[in-house]
Amino acid sequence: SVDVLTLGEAMAAFRAGGPLRLGGQLSLSIAGAEANVAIGLARLGHSARWVGVTGADELGALVLRTLRAEGVDVSACTVAPEAPTGLIIFEPRVADLTRVTYYRSGSAGSRLSAAEAVAAFEGGAPRVLHVTGITPALGDGPLAAVTRAVAQAKAGGATVCLDVNHRARLWSVERAAATLRPLLPSVDLVVASEDELPVLVDAGADPLTTLFGAGVGEVVVKRGGDGASAHTPNLTVDRPARRVPVVDTVGAGDAFVAGYLSGLLDGLDLIGRLDRAVTTGAFAVAARGDWEGLPTRAELGLLDAVPGTTIR
Numbered sequence: 625s626v627d628v629l630t631l632g633e634a635m636a637a638f639r640a641g642g643p644l645r646l647g648g649q650l651s652l653s654i655a656g657a658e659a660n661v662a663i664g665l666a667r668l669g670h671s672a673r674w675v676g677v678t679g680a681d682e683l684g685a686l687v688l689r690t691l692r693a694e695g696v697d698v699s700a701c702t703v704a705p706e707a708p709t710g711l712i713i714f715e716p717r718v719a720d721l722t723r724v725t726y727y728r729s730g731s732a733g734s735r736l737s738a739a740e741a742v743a744a745f746e747g748g749a750p751r752v753l754h755v756t757g758i759t760p761a762l763g764d765g766p767l768a769a770v771t772r773a774v775a776q777a778k779a780g781g782a783t784v785c786l787d788v789n790h791r792a793r794l795w796s797v798e799r800a801a802a803t804l805r806p807l808l809p810s811v812d813l814v815v816a817s818e819d820e821l822p823v824l825v826d827a828g829a830d831p832l833t834t835l836f837g838a839g840v841g842e843v844v845v846k847r848g849g850d851g852a853s854a855h856t857p858n859l860t861v862d863r864p865a866r867r868v869p870v871v872d873t874v875g876a877g878d879a880f881v882a883g884y885l886s887g888l889l890d891g892l893d894l895i896g897r898l899d900r901a902v903t904t905g906a907f908a909v910a911a912r913g914d915w916e917g918l919p920t921r922a923e924l925g926l927l928d929a930v931p932g933t934t935i936r
């Protein structure tokens with residue numbers, strides 16, 4: 625069995641150099657929150673399986689080839705012959721603000737179903753199952769896949785991690801709340817940015833009391849450049865963000881999760897997990913692309929080098 629299992633939609637990703645309406649060059653890669661996390665973990669030496677559906681097209685081949693090249697297990701993925709691989713376009717606008725456009729409705733990735741979730745567990749339960757709020761937003765099949773995977777992971781004794789990853793382009797806070805809150809009794813670790821907490825917690829209620837009361841064991845709250853906090857019922861630790869030149873913040877949350885889960889798999893304590901999370905998050909912010917700049921294990925210490933260091 626693998627260290628980490630994750631499932632979702634991966635898309636072909638175009639990154640523009642400037643405003644789309646001006647035309648110009650796009651670079652082609654892949655994106656998708658769960659795939660980003662799988663790549664981040666594989667770079668750190670953990671075994672990671674990503675499960676999803678791709679189209680029988682060249683962009684689907686790009687998705688699978690990229691994940692394979694990064695050492696991610698794609699053996700449980702399926703191909704939908706009659707639906708295209710989805711597309712996402714990133715358009716940098718001002719400083720660290722990027723506009724995202726999706727071309728993913730009816731995509732192969734949204735054909736994900738409980739059948740893939742069942743196949744994903746072949747070889748036994750993983751140590752960690754990672755799911756995000758993006759997948760259930762894609763339709764009934766993807767929601768069934770997440771529900772099934774969470775139940776199966778729980779039954780197999782895996783640690784279940786949920787990243788809220790609210791995407792307002794895909795669904796409302798109300799629908800996300802109604803869908804994600806019922807999963808909480810089976811979730812061990814919740815990751816959310818501060819502004820996503822209303823998806824899981826009613827206005828006016830205390831987030832930590834509510835989430836621990838629902839059965840969650842660990843809550844990690846991200847505040848972007850202002851750092852992050854990790855909480856268990858009897859311990860809270862805070863970490864500032866690591867200062868790096870901001871090139872592209874898209875994917876930072878996924879990199880953060882990869883670092884956090886890596887720390888968990890390595891048996892690090894709360895502060896050690898959070899340290900690794902802010903470090904991998906910083907690597908993502910400092911490089912163009914969702915996952916391209918993520919560190920290998922040997923590179924984790926690079927941010928401690930004095931500025932201007934050349935590695936020889």
Ligand code: KDG
Pocket residue numbers: 655656657658660712758791874875876877878914
């Ligand atoms: O977390 C980065 C993601 O936003 C990106 O890779 C695309 O998964 C994505 C989504 O659905 O927005």
